[in-house]
Amino acid sequence: MSDVARLAGVSAQTVSRVSNGFAGVTEETRRQVLDAMRELDYRPNSAARALRRGEFRTLGVITFSLSTLGNIRTLDAIATSAARAGYAVTLLPVAVPTQDEVNGAFSRLGELAVDAVIVIMETHLLDAATVSLPPGIPVVVADSDAGDRYTVVDTDQAGGARDAVRHLLDLGHTTVWHLAGPEDSFAAQRRANAWRDTLTEAGLVPPPPVRGDWSAESGYRAGLLLAERPDCTAVFAANDQMALGLLRALHERGRTVPDEVSVVGFDDIPESGSFLPPLTTIHQDFAEVGRLCVEGVLTSMRRPTPEPGTTLVPTRLVSRRSTAPPPGH
Amino acid sequence: MSDVARLAGVSAQTVSRVSNGFAGVTEETRRQVLDAMRELDYRPNSAARALRRGEFRTLGVITFSLSTLGNIRTLDAIATSAARAGYAVTLLPVAVPTQDEVNGAFSRLGELAVDAVIVIMETHLLDAATVSLPPGIPVVVADSDAGDRYTVVDTDQAGGARDAVRHLLDLGHTTVWHLAGPEDSFAAQRRANAWRDTLTEAGLVPPPPVRGDWSAESGYRAGLLLAERPDCTAVFAANDQMALGLLRALHERGRTVPDEVSVVGFDDIPESGSFLPPLTTIHQDFAEVGRLCVEGVLTSMRRPTPEPGTTLVPTRLVSRRSTAPPPGH
DNA sequence: ACAGGTCATGTTTACGTAAACATTCCTCGG
DNA sequence: CCGAGGAATGTTTACGTAAACATGACCTGT
Structure with a gap:
């Protein structure tokens, strides 16, 4: 950043302002800084950025080995929605659905760079986990039950x-x-x-x-x-x-x-x-489930205490040829 | 970290040493530090850690909206292998396979916290990308062709x-x-x-x-x-x-x-x-493909110049009932 | 008994960024 | 023509960690 500042003939702080799209920078200055960035192929260091800002702009998704198709499509929608909101998605795979594995994933999560967590998992394992989710970070549970402790998004x-x-x-x-x-x-x-x-x-x-x-x-x-x-x-x-x-x-x-x-x-x-x-x-509608999960955690991050609740996504009957009136009807 | 150090009656550096499993710490001291960690529910800040170490312990995976089953199973194996190696996996979804989207994903990648990239994508889009992958970070391409520019892991x-x-x-x-x-x-x-x-x-x-x-x-x-x-x-x-x-x-x-x-x-x-x-x-054997992808990038990270090459994973014929000799044979 | 060495631990510093505060310069009304 | 106010930019500092170096205690062999 200081190299860019030097080349553009400004201070590092001004580079930071341009980099973050702040107002209050002359068009002229902005242009010079952007030129210098391009010239030096500057890329902001996300670790330093995260350290300074206190947030990672990353969502963690805990899921079983991408087993069922529904989970996969939900994950896909989550990743897409998150990207749209400027968030990255980090996968927390749980290889086998044993209590040990779940505990392991949770403890790994503890030191992982995520701002919020979306859980796509059977909750009876959640309940029985000896290691709990790090307190204070928003959690949304998809496609499962979570009592009244977490926000839930699910298909109806x-x-x-x-x-x-x-x-x-x-x-x-x-x-x-x-x-x-x-x-x-x-x-x-x-x-x-x-x-x-x-x-x-x-x-x-x-x-x-x-x-x-x-x-x-x-x-x-x-x-x-x-x-x-x-x-x-x-x-x-x-x-x-x-x-x-x-x-x-x-x-x-x-x-x-x-x-x-x-x-x-x-x-x-x-x-x-x-x-x-x-x-x-x-x-x-898995896409909608995923979208709502992301929306849910992002909302939780802004508001202090979001009330746990369940959102149901409606289904639709697709009539094809495997159904007919019973014989002799 | 300093709170833990104070409670344990040691310096912050000693806490760091325990946290990273370094040798040269008395069993007695280690125990006290661990107790203090538990007491205060201490979790290392991964942003600071990444900033200091210069690595994120994270792999980026660029993939199309998890479209085909093969890609999904490869991704799954990548996530599992990466977790085993102590690496997290960040998803870089490309919503639609257009050149714009690919360019967008690549530029997002530029400021993303990843040490290496695995690409699960048709490479003709890679080739035509106007934004290139950030130079200097290891890349492995799965299930596609990449000429001689990248290391490739693929099914035979x-x-x-x-x-x-x-x-x-x-x-x-x-x-x-x-x-x-x-x-x-x-x-x-x-x-x-x-x-x-x-x-x-x-x-x-x-x-x-x-x-x-x-x-x-x-x-x-x-x-x-x-x-x-x-x-x-x-x-x-x-x-x-x-x-x-x-x-x-x-x-x-x-x-x-x-x-x-x-x-x-x-x-x-x-x-x-x-x-x-x-x-x-x-x-x-998608699991093997994923495993080799992770192995590939990790190797590239250690060695300076890994030679690009292609690794083929063998297939196996599963004989069921849809094949028989031709009629009248 | 003392030099030399080893081991456990402490102190200093830098990683790259952005918030907070400081400074400069310009504009405009009285 | 001067001072208040504001816009653009600069300076200082802290985020949490781990590498590098420093210190001190204790042991060993002569």
């Missing part, structure tokens, strides 16, 4: 599940089976609960849910079971991957979709329109 | 494509069609070239390639064309998503897989084992 899982079940009931199915996600997933729980509640409200008795682990393979195994039940004409799968496996199992067992069995998924992954048959599913 | 695209084609020829097919990726993708080019070369080497005349854009939808459209050709009994798709669309098109047109047509994909995405039928494909 319950609304989406309700739409899926309603869609099937409206087609005339007498009940809807559920291919649920893993028990330790909060999203899976909420989808399952909404499925159960919607059936109950309609005066129906929910059949026992079949459980998978989000993978297509687990959906296939579950599908082999469901294919054995002639009374099963409609299935709501908790995500599109499991729905894919389910479609394969039904096909192998000779149960045609949608003529004999209707299937609805959740997520609307890009491939779901190319399944056999194209999958009716619940579209999630 | 050619080897994988060759294996795919050989597998089909060995089964007895008289030729192999190719569902290619977009022309501006270097990976797509290499896969297409290797396909062509392998056929030529076998004394065959390559049929005209059909081009898609990596998406399942484009694979579907291409598949409708291929389904019309009775002489088409074997297709090598440049990625699994397009193979998925292809399978749907063939199924809709009544051409059974693998009895009438064999299909091989590329990538081995987790879902490919659940396609109808399960897809024979080329497995890529």
Whole structure:
């Protein structure tokens, strides 16, 4: 900086002012400084800047090994929104979802150069963490539950599940089976609960849910079971991957979709329109979730005490060809 | 730090030594300092640390909006490897692959707190960038071509494509069609070239390639064309998503897989084992690519002039049920 | 017993920046 | 024609850390 100042014939402070776009610098001076910067290929040192300003202009994102597609798209939206706001994004990967790993990530975070943290993770691990998040830095939790301790941004899982079940009931199915996600997933729980509640409200008795682990393979195994039940004409799968496996199992067992069995998924992954048959599913707006996460932490940084609360992002039913009225309807 | 020093009854420098795990501190003193740290909930200021040390312990990753699955898994591996080496990873998203956006990301990078950069991007955009990467900081390019200017880590695209084609020829097919990726993708080019070369080497005349854009939808459209050709009994798709669309098109047109047509994909995405039928494909080791990228930049940081070179990560053919000998063989 | 050495710890300084305060110079009203 | 006020710029200082150098205690061998 002093080199630039010398070349431009001004003080270092003036260079700083130009560098930060302050008013009160003559156009003439500004130009000279900018020329000198270009000449010397000057780049502000972000470490010194951060030290002086007390902020890093960086957001930390804690996430499991970029496992599920939803998390990835949320992360992508976070990175894009953050960049737009002039913030960088630092990844804090948690290799395996064990308590030790989470504790490790949190303690690393302690000395990491971040102004705020966005957590994309199942919160039961958050709760059980022995190392807590550094106090005083804003936290927003995405796609999970966080009680009333943190601000939460989430897809309206319950609304989406309700739409899926309603869609099937409206087609005339007498009940809807559920291919649920893993028990330790909060999203899976909420989808399952909404499925159960919607059936109950309609005066129906929910059949026992079949459980998978989000993978297509687990959906296939579950599908082999469901294919054995002639009374099963409609299935709501908790995500599109499991729905894919389910479609394969039904096909192998000779149960045609949608003529004999209707299937609805959740997520609307890009491939779901190319399944056999194209999958009716619940579209999630991950981009909006990510945007709101960034907005959330940035707001928290400005205001002193932001009230913890939950923001829900609505879903949308995408109707394709895997759903139809039940046989003989 | 001085507070900790005071509480522990030592100098700030001793605190620094303990904090950095230096030898030459009495066990007794170390314990007292650690106690004081805990007591005061001390966390080293990473900005000051970076300023003093002249390094950030951070890697920048330039990537397109986390578009393709391969990029994502590479990123994941990079983040994990970096964390293991004590480095954080900062994301530099490029929202849309235009020259302006790339230039913008590069100039942002100039004042970003990173010690090295890993680029996961098509290099024709790199080449055409008007803003260049800051000189002097190590760069490794993943999954792309970079001439001889940068170190490159890549999957052995050619080897994988060759294996795919050989597998089909060995089964007895008289030729192999190719569902290619977009022309501006270097990976797509290499896969297409290797396909062509392998056929030529076998004394065959390559049929005209059909081009898609990596998406399942484009694979579907291409598949409708291929389904019309009775002489088409074997297709090598440049990625699994397009193979998925292809399978749907063939199924809709009544051409059974693998009895009438064999299909091989590329990538081995987790879902490919659940396609109808399960897809024979080329497995890529993204984790290894990511690991080597990190290893590469870290090495460059230590040595003065690392020679640019290309490291290829081998692929592996995963044989499932979408391939069989041609009809009447 | 003392020179020479080693080890644990303390003191000084600089990293590059931006806030706070200081100075200079110019303009404008009375 | 002078002094008040303000705009442009300069000077000083502190942010938290770690390298470099300095100090002092203690040990060893002759």
